Amino acid sequence: MVDRPGEHRLVTGPQPRPGPGEVRVAVHAAGVCASDRELYDGTRAPGYVRYPVTPGHEWAGIVDAVGEGTDPALLGRRCVAEGFRACLSCERCREGETSLCTSGYDETGFTRPGAFADWLVLPARLLHLLPDWADLRAAALLEPAAVVAAAVLAAGPRAGERIAVLGAGTLGMLAVQLLAAYSPAELLAVDPRAQRAEQALESGATHARTPQATDSSGGPDGDDGFDLVLETAGAPGTAHDACMLARRGGRVVLTGMFEAGAQGIDPVHLSVSQLTIRSVFGAPPAAWSYAVRAFGAGLLDPAPLVTHELPLDGFGEAVRLVGSGDPSVGKVLLRPSMDSG
Structure with missing residues (x-):
């Protein structure tokens, strides 16, 4: 108590x-x-x-x-x-x-x-x-998995897309597992803790990097950015960073719980890049059902x-x-x- x-x-x-x-x-x-x-x-x-x-x-x-x-x-x-x-x-x-x-x-x-x-x-x-x-x-x-499932359902991932997950904590690792089932062309895990980022490879990520090794003006090494960016960390700058990682016309889903004072999203970048941004808090029944099914099918471990x-x-x-x-x-x-x- x-x-x-x-x-x-x-x-x-x-x-x-x-x-x-x-x-x-x-x-x-x-x-x-x-x-x-x-x-x-x-x-x-x-x-x-x-x-x-x-x-x-x-x-x-x-x-x-x-x-x-x-x-x-x-x-x-x-x-x-x-x-x-x-x-x-x-x-x-x-x-x-x-x-x-x-x-x-x-x-x-x-x-x-x-x-x-x-x-x-x-x-x-x-x-x-x-x-x-x-x-x-x-x-x-399965409760955090249901939150991640809500984010994935909101994101609508498609096979062959380039996807990035910001944060390799519990939510991030579960997100990598679910997103890997969609057969992305690339699935990048980003975390400042190099050890956690590397662990994401065992969950299905194809690449892992620290934020310092990820170009802030687009995707890694200055490429065109990601089709989908799923933010899970809730750190002060990760909402902003997620938007900067997305390609023009890309999709961003914010899943982490932010505290007051977190860095804001640049409205000019948002408008010019024509990003679609969604947020998730908790999980509706459909997301719970999705997570439980994925668990039963072995897609979530x-x-x-x-x-x-x-x-x-x-x-x-x-x-x-x-x-x-x-x-x-x-x-x-x-x-x-x-x-x-």
């Missing part, structure tokens, strides 16, 4: 019970990401967190109880679930864009109890079921991205690792069932 920024404690209480239309999930693993670090540090934007809160929005587990009116066939199923608690009645929700719900932001792990716990209760309608053989440790990364696994009482250490900047730190998982002794 994070009571307020910088203060957390391990709490115990009665086992939660699912209400009508709900399920209870026994959490197998939950990922710790930069958004959780922001929640802990108190830097998450106002309105996008409600203290006190149990964090945890990236997770996988097994349904172990169902509430009244919920299909009992869900019992024992491996699953992940959407985090946004959309109203389903506003115009945006009716269009299927639940991440744009006009009723206000409400998400598991930020405004609702999350998965850094033994159990999680949530509406059954949010579930996405996994195969019985699914690796739940790897499936805990998040398991190699996990570098650390800790028990729940290791939350403090997990937050430290996520914010350390150490290139050897990939995805950090909390495992409720681990013996902390």
Whole structure:
């Protein structure tokens, strides 16, 4: 439980019970990401967190109880679930864009109890079921994979295109895996951490470079730029850099979470180059379905991205690792069932 920024404690209480239309999930693993670090540090934007809160929005587990009116066939199923608690009645929700719900932001792990716990209760309608053989440790990364899937769907990649991915963190690595399935002519990974950029080659990138080795006025070595640039880092200058890497008439999708003060996009360059720019925040149901299908088909393999696994009482250490900047730190998982002794 994070009571307020910088203060957390391990709490115990009665086992939660699912209400009508709900399920209870026994959490197998939950990922710790930069958004959780922001929640802990108190830097998450106002309105996008409600203290006190149990964090945890990236997770996988097994349904172990169902509430009244919920299909009992869900019992024992491996699953992940959407985090946004959309109203389903506003115009945006009716269009299927639940991440744009006009009723206000409400998400598991930020405004609702999350998965850094033994159990999680949530509406059954949010579930996405996994195969019985699914690796739940790897499936805990399907939430960031769904965000990446939303970006890829927005980007509309085509076979034979030249594509660049800015950032080789969790989002970037997952983006490389999904984009590689479209058979691009070139798939470049860019990251200031040379070690992480090189690791992207194992995920399907054809080339890897640091920003210093990438020409800022176009593509690498001064070529004509990329058909598609997918930004995943959320660093102060990466939105600007993504636009500069795109060819004239190219497409840019911004996926990273930027903080106030990030470098702006040059409107003159945007206009003259006739770029198409999209942004992604969270993931609608279609993106979740896409990510889960890709995982089941073997097109997504998040398991190699996990570098650390800790028990729940290791939350403090997990937050430290996520914010350390150490290139050897990939995805950090909390495992409720681990013996902390």
